[in-house]
Amino acid sequence: MSLQVFRHWIPTVKDAFDRTLMVAKFFCGLHVTNTFLCTCALAMGPSMLPTLNLTGSLVLVERLSIRFGKMASGEVVLIRSPEEPRKVVIKRIVGVEGDAVGNEEATAVVPKGHIWIEGDNKHNSRDSRQFGPVPYGLLEGRVFWVMWPPEDFGSVGRKVENNSLESSAGCQKT
């Protein structure tokens, strides 16, 4: 008697299994795209004003540049925080390995395999000026496009700062 009930449910269970497997395969594909090609991120906070909003910008992050060669100075990047490993922050690369970064008071040379990141809003940003140069391996991707809010829709470009060029001219590269 109970065996008949069991046989009645087999096609439904099979159907459910197939559909679940299809959804799982879709998510696998979506995940691989997110990890290797392009993903979105919600950026919040004052440290990247005026480039990114205080209350939240939806940005597109591409993951190819960091794999295929060194990132250049001036790019806006998504990076895992060296202070809180579960947090991901968005900052701009101000110096790469070998560059001299700093102002009149203090200058530092970025060591091999590291980068120097700073927020665009120098007055309200926690970055390499507080926690030092960051290993290149913590980079997650390059921010290249703002999707939301609509008035900021458009590409996020490179910005090479003038003062970093001036200070590197007078300093010796190790």
Place this chain on the structure above:
Amino acid sequence: MSRLFQFVRQWKPIIKEGFSQSFLIAKFLCLLHVTNTHVCTPVLVYGPSMLPTLNLTGDVVLVEHLSQKFGKVGPGDVVVVRSPENPRKTVTKRIVAVEGESVTFLVEPALSDRSHTVVVPRGHVWIQGDNIYSSRDSRQFGPVPYGLILGKAFWRVWPPDAFGSLSQE
């Protein structure tokens, strides 16, 4: 013109079959990749820095990624870490101390007895090779951000006579 048409019609089922098989292989590789990156993956480790725990000439160890995601990697664990000096390289070392702990280490163990004490900063770990005489680790490049830890090595698969768990020290 009609010959071209005939040619295309002949090849269409083969091309379709080719596509569906490639798609199947792509789906399998996606699944394999997700498993390798987020669950468990085999890694070939070689070099003298982890003697006697790991061989000089090469061991294959299983590395699991779940502990690192849930923050359960701690002192005594052998971990695979992305090198802070060369981002394309991964190194295998043991975690000696985590954030907030103080580490005392010999600066040059082969040459002198001079030792140095460092407090590991927030969000970082201190890694050292078991073979302190021949290891480039936190004693040279400083504490490493937790975000660079890729996974914990928990089981050795090769060579067969050393098959088994990597015990904690």
